[in-house]
Amino acid sequence: MILNILISLLEIIIGFSGGLAVGSGFVAFLTVLGIIPRLIQLSRTSHMLKVYTACVVLGSIIGTYFSFTNVTWSHPAILLAIWGIFHGVFNGMLAAALTEVLNVFPLISKRIGLETKIITLIMAVVFGKIVGSLFQWLILVK
Template identity: 50%
Template structure:
């Protein structure tokens, strides 16, 4: 019994390290966080971005393992959803910028001058979608 528990703990830890290393490699190789700070012109806060990714991944992993339920009023979903949407939207925007998806698309459809408007539309769409998810589907 003890050996099987230790084996399961070892496997969980190993898989966690593997997924974490893959996530860090993904962010580091593509340069997502530096590009995100360039897009928002907040290079001075790059360590804050890095620590927020680490803290968010650790908190999310811990909360998913514990099946945590937050007993908060529904109005608390508004700022949480806004912050979630902003982070996911900015991360998605930085990823598409790094991969040059939007510049290529903008050139092909002839709106290369309005790429910032297209980028902000994606960000606002992510914010609105996240807020809708938090207000409608998440039961606090």
């Protein structure tokens, strides 16, 4: 009985420690990429900093919850489309931020001769991620 309690306590401590490590790494990753500060800068919404912080924290917590549970509910296709758009926007911004940090777009645009169309190239990647997420949520998940 006591051994089972100690083992359960050890599992709780290890799980919590792993969660803290992964969560810290995720936040550090977002911070290094500068997604949120860049989004705040472009949208001129610095007065909503607490909202951005709350959205990242709540999104991480809710995403973790849904990853570890078998929660299902009946939902219309429009809700899936909205959910897919949110995923696509986030994945597109993450991919764009990562490639911007690594200077991938300037190198690719020079090699394929699109120096003057770099915004079009970035938007193509972002919209491609959105369409991919919509496809996943509307076709594969439904």
